[in-house]
Amino acid sequence: MVIKAVKIPVVIELIRWDGTYEGYREIKEFAQPHQVDILRLVAADILVIKTLEGNMTARKGDYIAKGVKGEVYPIKEAIFNETYEILG
Numbered sequence: 001m002v003i004k005a006v007k008i009p010v011v012i013e014l015i016r017w018d019g020t021y022e023g024y025r026e027i028k029e030f031a032q033p034h035q036v037d038i039l040r041l042v043a044a045d046i047l048v049i050k051t052l053e054g055n056m057t058a059r060k061g062d063y064i065a066k067g068v069k070g071e072v073y074p075i076k077e078a079i080f081n082e083t084y085e086i087l088g
Contacts (some may be wrong), residue, residue: 011087012065014075019045019060027064031072036064049074 015030017023024038027047035050047058051073058064058074063084065075075084 010068012067014063014065014080014084017047017058017060017062017064017074030066031064034070034072036072047074 013030015027017027024036024045024047028036031049037048037050039046039048045060047062047064049056049058049064049072052071053073056074059076061077063075063077063080064072066072
């Protein structure tokens with residue numbers, strides 16, 4: 001039997017990675033108690049976040065989300081812009 005369902009909207013908290021050390025410190029505080037590491041590469045800063053699915057990366061402009069159970073994960077800027085709406 002085929003059924004149809006609509007996903008329940010969930011409000012989450014986000015912070016945007018701006019590529020700066022100050023932004024990194026803000027994300028680290030936001031993500032507590034989860035582990036967030038930063039790696040400096042030749043051309044850009046990359047934030048590495050340890051998630052339940054393994055290490056994920058965020059680049060400058062991407063969003064870091066805190067899920068309903070407190071887990072943190074990155075959302076690419078383009079995906080965020082297509083699928084999320086910022087609440088007032």
